[in-house]
Amino acid sequence: MLTYIVRRILYSIPVLFFSTFFSFLFVSYAGNPVNLLRQNPRVPQSTIDHLIHQEHLDMPVIERYFYWLHDVFTDKLGKSLVTLQPIWPQVTRTMGHTAQFIIISEVLAIILGVAVGIFSAIRQYSVFDYLFTTISFLGFAMPTFWLALLLQIAFTDIFLHYDTRIFYTSGLNSLPGGPAWSWDRLQHLALPIATLCIISFALYSRYMRASMLDVINSDYVRTARAKGVSEWRVIMRHVFRNALIPITTVAALNFGALLGGAIVTETVFSLDGIGFWFVQALGALDLYEVMAYLFVTAIFVVVFNLIADILYGFLDPRIRYD
Amino acid sequence: MPEPLLSINDLVVEFKTEDGIVHAVDGVSYELFPGETLGIVGESGSGKSVSTLALLGLIPQPPGRIVQGTAMFKGRDLLKLKKRELRRVRGNEVAMIFQDPMTSLNPVLSIGSQLGEAIKTHFPDEKDEAVKNRVIDLLKLVGVPNAETRFNQYPHEFSGGMRQRAMIAMAITNSRRC
Amino acid sequence: MAPNDDSLFPTAQAVEGEVIAPEGSIAPLVDDTQAAGLDLKVRSQWSYARMRFFRHRLALIGLFGLVIIFGAGIVAGHVAPYGYADIDLEHILQGPTHAHYFGTDDLGRDQFTRVIWGIRTSMEVGVFVAFVSTFVGLVVGAIAGYYGGWLDNLLMRVTDLVLTLPLLAVLLTATRLLGQGSQWRVSLILVFFFWTGIARVVRGIYLSLREKEYVEAAKASGAGDARLMFRHILPNTLGPIVVNATLAVGTAILVEAALSFLGFGIKPPTPSLGVLVSDAQRNPNDWWLTVFPGLAIVAIVLCINFVGDGLRDALDPTQRRMRA
Numbered sequence: 001m002l003t004y005i006v007r008r009i010l011y012s013i014p015v016l017f018f019s020t021f022f023s024f025l026f027v028s029y030a031g032n033p034v035n036l037l038r039q040n041p042r043v044p045q046s047t048i049d050h051l052i053h054q055e056h057l058d059m060p061v062i063e064r065y066f067y068w069l070h071d072v073f074t075d076k077l078g079k080s081l082v083t084l085q086p087i088w089p090q091v092t093r094t095m096g097h098t099a100q101f102i103i104i105s106e107v108l109a110i111i112l113g114v115a116v117g118i119f120s121a122i123r124q125y126s127v128f129d130y131l132f133t134t135i136s137f138l139g140f141a142m143p144t145f146w147l148a149l150l151l152q153i154a155f156t157d158i159f160l161h162y163d164t165r166i167f168y169t170s171g172l173n174s175l176p177g178g179p180a181w182s183w184d185r186l187q188h189l190a191l192p193i194a195t196l197c198i199i200s201f202a203l204y205s206r207y208m209r210a211s212m213l214d215v216i217n218s219d220y221v222r223t224a225r226a227k228g229v230s231e232w233r234v235i236m237r238h239v240f241r242n243a244l245i246p247i248t249t250v251a252a253l254n255f256g257a258l259l260g261g262a263i264v265t266e267t268v269f270s271l272d273g274i275g276f277w278f279v280q281a282l283g284a285l286d287l288y289e290v291m292a293y294l295f296v297t298a299i300f301v302v303v304f305n306l307i308a309d310i311l312y313g314f315l316d317p318r319i320r321y322d
Numbered sequence: 323m324p325e326p327l328l329s330i331n332d333l334v335v336e337f338k339t340e341d342g343i344v345h346a347v348d349g350v351s352y353e354l355f356p357g358e359t360l361g362i363v364g365e366s367g368s369g370k371s372v373s374t375l376a377l378l379g380l381i382p383q384p385p386g387r388i389v390q391g392t393a394m395f396k397g398r399d400l401l402k403l404k405k406r407e408l409r410r411v412r413g414n415e416v417a418m419i420f421q422d423p424m425t426s427l428n429p430v431l432s433i434g435s436q437l438g439e440a441i442k443t444h445f446p447d448e449k450d451e452a453v454k455n456r457v458i459d460l461l462k463l464v465g466v467p468n469a470e471t472r473f474n475q476y477p478h479e480f481s482g483g484m485r486q487r488a489m490i491a492m493a494i495t496n497s498r499r500c
Numbered sequence: 501m502a503p504n505d506d507s508l509f510p511t512a513q514a515v516e517g518e519v520i521a522p523e524g525s526i527a528p529l530v531d532d533t534q535a536a537g538l539d540l541k542v543r544s545q546w547s548y549a550r551m552r553f554f555r556h557r558l559a560l561i562g563l564f565g566l567v568i569i570f571g572a573g574i575v576a577g578h579v580a581p582y583g584y585a586d587i588d589l590e591h592i593l594q595g596p597t598h599a600h601y602f603g604t605d606d607l608g609r610d611q612f613t614r615v616i617w618g619i620r621t622s623m624e625v626g627v628f629v630a631f632v633s634t635f636v637g638l639v640v641g642a643i644a645g646y647y648g649g650w651l652d653n654l655l656m657r658v659t660d661l662v663l664t665l666p667l668l669a670v671l672l673t674a675t676r677l678l679g680q681g682s683q684w685r686v687s688l689i690l691v692f693f694f695w696t697g698i699a700r701v702v703r704g705i706y707l708s709l710r711e712k713e714y715v716e717a718a719k720a721s722g723a724g725d726a727r728l729m730f731r732h733i734l735p736n737t738l739g740p741i742v743v744n745a746t747l748a749v750g751t752a753i754l755v756e757a758a759l760s761f762l763g764f765g766i767k768p769p770t771p772s773l774g775v776l777v778s779d780a781q782r783n784p785n786d787w788w789l790t791v792f793p794g795l796a797i798v799a800i801v802l803c804i805n806f807v808g809d810g811l812r813d814a815l816d817p818t819q820r821r822m823r824a
Binding site for chain 3: 018026293297
Binding site for chain 1: 378380382405409410411412413414417418420422425426427428429430431439440443444476478489492
């Protein structure tokens with residue numbers, strides 16, 4: 001098991017290296033930072049020259065990549081070329097907020113999705129099943145940004161008409177810099193969480209249902225029944241554990257989509273998260289900030305996939321001895 | 323003239339498919355006497371498996387349906403038993419060894435725990451130690467080498483032949499004779 | 501069973517008491533069986549697939565919906581009651597009325613017209629991306645899966661790279677830098693990332709079928725690589741590919757809408773449902789401006805998913821379904 005984990009980690013490093021390398025090449029090629037600075041009339045020539053020298057912008061792209069990489073580790077992701085401010089504090093602040101609401105959404109979505117999936121499979125073709133199948137199909141077809149907007153409009157409407165705030169429709173706290181774990185924060189995050197949760201829930205409930213049906217009809221479940229095991233134990237001990245295995249893969253694959261959903265949701269609800277920060281940076285063509293985002297999120301995706309792989313190995317003994 | 327142990331009479335099992343009703347078993351009758359071994363032969367699709375699975379209530383209904391027939395075993399009709407009573411018969415008085423050992427064993431549970439389950443389902447008061455010993459003895463009986471180590475292994479670590487033996491062991495755990 | 505060049509699926513399959521075989525090959529058998537008074541149904545694979553698809557009620561509803569919606573998009577110029585850019589300052593920000601089914605925006609433009617044109621763009625983007633990325637993915641996946649070795653390894657590493665980064669972020673970056681708001685540039689960028697999905701599926705199929713007996717048999721009778729790849733293995737990929745491509749249309753539409761909503765995808769004057777929603781945020785409380793474009797997207801993708809589901813039922817041979 002340990003060798004399996006170590007091998008996965010070692011494999012991730014070159015993948016990370018290459019994906020950031022190609023991103024850097026692409027981003028630098030498409031938008032030369034020097035040109036952008038020159039376009040900005042407020043930046044004096046001396047600053048530009050100083051910056052070019054300091055950030056090695058007159059060097060070939062490949063060398064610049066390694067300077068950037070060096071900055072990543074020594075200077076904590078370096079400084080933005082546009083705001084000239086250090087990037088790292090931005091990243092830590094925004095990533096914390098994003099992580100908070102993504103994790104809550106995902107955990108909720110998995111728990112609810114798995115539960116509904118199990119029940120839908122056991123009571124196949126029942127009203128419950130049809131209802132949640134419909135909900136899932138709608139979840140798959142809805143753009144995340146639109147769902148977010150609908151919720152925002154609905155609750156803004158309620159506030160305007162009935163003068164009561166149930167959930168807030170923008171921002172992280174009523175006062176900027178408010179506490180992260182407070183009732184106020186929860187009220188602000190409720191709608192973003194609901195948005196992401198509904199979209200992910202559709203995925204998990206569907207896959208869990210399909211997985212359960214697949215397992216329920218398998219031979220080894222028939223064997224368990226033939227031994228006289230009670231139906232309850234058959235479901236809990238034999239069906240459930242096997243049905244859960246593909247869900248870890250689904251969750252891992254969904255992580256990238258989740259980050260994308262965060263980008264959109266944070267934009268709609270004006271949350272100070274890393275997705276919103278990224279969109280701003282991209283709009284301003286702040287290349288180092290864009291690279292910082294891609295780098296940080298790539299690491300998270302790799303880590304998350306690793307966790308999912310480990311979990312998979314834990315659930316399914318067949319792959320442990322690969 | 324001894325009494326038959328198992329007496330099947332005019333068993334009919336049908337399945338509802340997309341193209342209408344398929345009569346998988348159409349009026350099968352036979353008797354099995356104590357100490358006898360009965361071999362049922364037939365072409366693919368003749369209903370051998372279905373008729374046997376029906377005895378233990380292992381045919382999913384729907385889409386299957388036992389239309390008619392009786393299966394007398396020790397004075398009771400297996401086909402009319404309530405779920406709870408049927409569960410007591412399964413793996414205890416009547417056991418089944420399945421054809422495909424590859425797919426008939428749960429891949430995420432150890433062989434030991436699956437065989438142990440066969441015992442603990444019907445004798446829940448047995449101590450774990452006793453169950454483990456019994457399982458190891460059974461594995462030895464069917465010819466699985468290194469039974470003590472094999473106890474904790476998973477089905478994918480067994481060869482096809484060993485898996486088949488494990489299935490046989492699982493079926494005879496609660497037999498009074500072994 | 502030796503491959504039959506006249507059929508698309510080389511071998512006969514037995515499914516739940518039926519025999520599916522190339523038409524004409526087992527006619528004598530059927531005659532005998534029926535003469536003996538037994539019931540036997542024989543169908544070719546295509547009619548079996550067709551039958552399964554049409555049994556699927558949702559798929560039919562989806563197909564019907566798509567015909568209507570895409571049909572409207574295709575003949576947008578004739579169906580739309582007003583011009584896309586027609587300004588009518590007398591009737592700004594009106595809710596849905598008889599004259600304006602979807603209401604008007606802050607310049608008095610008819611939303612129904614704008615949504616229909618937006619549907620047309622979405623349709624073009626979706627179909628283009630699905631079609632081209634499927635083609636590219638098919639070619640790459642076939643070559644990688646068939647030849648294996650370092651070629652296959654290379655492909656896998658490349659697709660891994662694509663998967664490491666969150667898709668939307670990468671697409672946003674790409675369209676911001678290269679898209680320039682053009683519908684076709686954005687579509688090409690989407691193709692660039694979408695082909696990897698199909699390539700993996702196709703590669704898997706080629707890898708697994710490469711070793712099968714009928715391929716060996718064909719090789720033994722002198723078939724070259726190209727013939728094997730196209731005549732013998734390719735037909736087996738058609739099922740998953742068709743399903744994948746259909747669903748890709750929906751995914752492409754959703755992604756383009758998100759990109760355009762954030763301002764980095766398609767930009768005016770080209771119509772786009774995503775832009776309509778983002779424009780609507782100037783007047784967030786006029787709900788019809790946000791709701792209708794989004795509803796159009798939901799309707800399209802829902803119908804596509806229904807059809808894709810039906811196709812999967814009909815075409816994917818790995819599915820075993822017991823109907824109650």
